[in-house]
Amino acid sequence: MKLYLTPAACSLADHIALCEAKIEVDTVKVDLTTRRTEDGGDFTRVNPKGYVPALAFDDGTVLTENAAILCWVADRAPDLAPRGEMGRIRLIEMLSFIASEIHKPFIRSFFPLDEKDKEAADRMIATRLAYLEAQWSGDYLFGDRYSVADGYLYVMLHWANLTKRALSPKLTAFFDRVHRRPAVQQALRREGLVQ
Numbered sequence: 265m266k267l268y269l270t271p272a273a274c275s276l277a278d279h280i281a282l283c284e285a286k287i288e289v290d291t292v293k294v295d296l297t298t299r300r301t302e303d304g305g306d307f308t309r310v311n312p313k314g315y316v317p318a319l320a321f322d323d324g325t326v327l328t329e330n331a332a333i334l335c336w337v338a339d340r341a342p343d344l345a346p347r348g349e350m351g352r353i354r355l356i357e358m359l360s361f362i363a364s365e366i367h368k369p370f371i372r373s374f375f376p377l378d379e380k381d382k383e384a385a386d387r388m389i390a391t392r393l394a395y396l397e398a399q400w401s402g403d404y405l406f407g408d409r410y411s412v413a414d415g416y417l418y419v420m421l422h423w424a425n426l427t428k429r430a431l432s433p434k435l436t437a438f439f440d441r442v443h444r445r446p447a448v449q450q451a452l453r454r455e456g457l458v459q
């Protein structure tokens with residue numbers, strides 16, 4: 265199995281989840297400007313959408329979209345999902361929220377149409393993070409239990425740090441807590457982001 269990723273991109277969330285689940289995977293780096301893989305291949309032949317992440321199985325099938333890959337991992341490692349009858353649905357709800365309400369505004373803020381567009385995206389990120397913060401208690405998004413959604417939010421906060429956004433003490437504490445997890449360190453090391 266191969267995970268196509270770009271270091272520090274959203275694919276880091278999938279990489280972290282696979283490390284948390286102890287699912288062995290080879291990683292292939294993708295240059296998003298040329299859409300070439302590190303071994304010179306055409307990435308659009310793997311994922312015609314042209315973006316990371318893509319998880320390629322040994323039988324040739326390919327799974328894309330963070331929410332889908334993270335759900336796939338959580339289905340194989342139920343400890344990485346919230347419990348209960350509604351657990352899986354709550355996980356999908358959270359992954360959808362992060363993907364469309366935080367991740368996408370970040371991309372818009374990185375590549376805005378103009379200054380007003382950037383301001384609007386930044387406002388949206390701040391509002392969505394404030395919402396999350398207000399509704400959650402405990403160490404992780406689903407209380408005391410770490411889930412694949414926490415790794416996704418961690419990547420968003422990593423971007424916030426890289427772009428020097430002020431984070432509240434609660435979000436900073438969450439970031440530090442997730443950052444210390446051995447699987448997170450393992451994924452960061454494998455992407456060359458820490459030593």
Ligand SMILES: N[C@@H](CCC(=O)N[C@@H](CS)C(=O)NCC(=O)O)C(=O)O
Binds near residue numbers: 315317329
């Ligand atoms: N809808 C996709 C979006 C993935 C995405 O935004 N990937 C970015 C990196 S964080 C990318 O590869 N961008 C390059 C491009 O869109 O051309 C998902 O949630 O998986």
